[in-house]
Amino acid sequence: MFNVKHSLECMLYALSLGPGDPELITLKALRIIKSVDKIYVPGRYAYNIVKRYRKPTLLEVPMGKGKDFMMKVADKIISEAKSHDIAFATIGDIHFFSTFKLLFEKAIESGIKVETIPGVASFSSIFSRLKIFVSKPFKVVTQDNFNDEIIIVLKVTRPRNLAEKLKDFGYKKFLLVEKAFMENERITENLPDKSDYFSILVGMK
Ligand SMILES: C[S@@+](CC[C@H](N)C(=O)[O-])C[C@H]1O[C@@H](n2cnc3c(N)ncnc32)[C@H](O)[C@@H]1O
Incomplete structure (x- = not known):
């Protein structure tokens, strides 16, 4: 070819x-x-x-x-x-x-x-069509499964502490993504006490 x-x-x-x-x-x-x-x-x-x-x-x-x-x-x-x-x-x-x-x-x-x-x-993208600005936690599911397997936590500042709390809700594995696609990006399973403003914690069941 x-x-x-x-x-x-x-x-x-x-x-x-x-x-x-x-x-x-x-x-x-x-x-x-x-x-x-x-x-x-x-x-x-x-x-x-x-x-x-x-x-x-x-x-x-x-x-x-x-x-x-x-x-x-x-x-x-x-x-x-x-x-x-x-x-x-x-x-x-x-x-x-x-x-x-x-x-x-x-x-x-x-x-x-x-x-x-x-x-x-x-x-x-649909929130642009709906003219809705989301500032509350929300859930993405499918019509045959309303249970989430993954949680995405925005505005996380104390990831290690937060992961301990999330374990009570069934989340077992955690990844912290700091400054994704920015300079000094960091992705780690070893959760630090404190994280950058641009941090997202992903928890998985
Ligand atoms: C197989 S999933 C793929 C999702 C896709 N990867 C995404 O990020 O949007 C297909 C479903 O995505 C949703 N979807 C995808 N494009 C859409 C659009 N332009 N408007 C509304 N729903 C859409 C519908 O619920 C559709 O059944």
């Missing part, structure tokens, strides 16, 4: 395309869309955003059968990613409820380097 590269320099990119408006993709996603050897999209909405910049390869994922479908195509995509830069781009932010999850796990097992690019998630 294209010139074979040395596998050490190849990458599988996971790109977030935002909720639907093509102007809501990031500059980083756009740069990668333009530079990779091939880009896969699971569905027409993602296809229509990417095709403004280059022709993507459409994967027609049957509704409700995402996992089975991805099992079938994952090996092919992974084998291509061993010798080429490949991207997989989804609507919203690819880290949430995404067909990419299975491909990500298989790629990591196969020793493929994966870079994931965040974007505007549907559930944050």
Whole structure:
């Protein structure tokens, strides 16, 4: 399909395309869309955003059968990613409820380097449509599971102390992310007593 590269320099990119408006993709996603050897999209909405910049390869994922479908195509995509830069781009932010999850796990097992690019998630974007400014804790669930498995704590200043309290609510594993995507970013399981203003604690059950 294209010139074979040395596998050490190849990458599988996971790109977030935002909720639907093509102007809501990031500059980083756009740069990668333009530079990779091939880009896969699971569905027409993602296809229509990417095709403004280059022709993507459409994967027609049957509704409700995402996992089975991805099992079938994952090996092919992974084998291509061993010798080429490949991207997989989804609507919203690819880290949430995404067909990419299975491909990500298989790629990591196969020793493929994966870079994931965040974007505007549907559930944050809708507040722009609703003109609602959220300053209270809120929950993101699916229609068949109202129980959260992950808690995200903003405005955390005393992470170690807070994690101790959260253990009483069933959260067992904690990660502190300070200054994400900023200079001096820090991601740690060893929770400090105090953290920077730009800190988020993630707790998992
Ligand atoms: C498989 S999940 C993918 C979520 C996506 N990764 C994200 O970050 O928004 C698909 C669900 O996301 C929601 N969704 C995605 N894009 C949306 C949009 N533009 N407007 C409303 N809901 C959307 C719907 O609830 C849909 O059933």
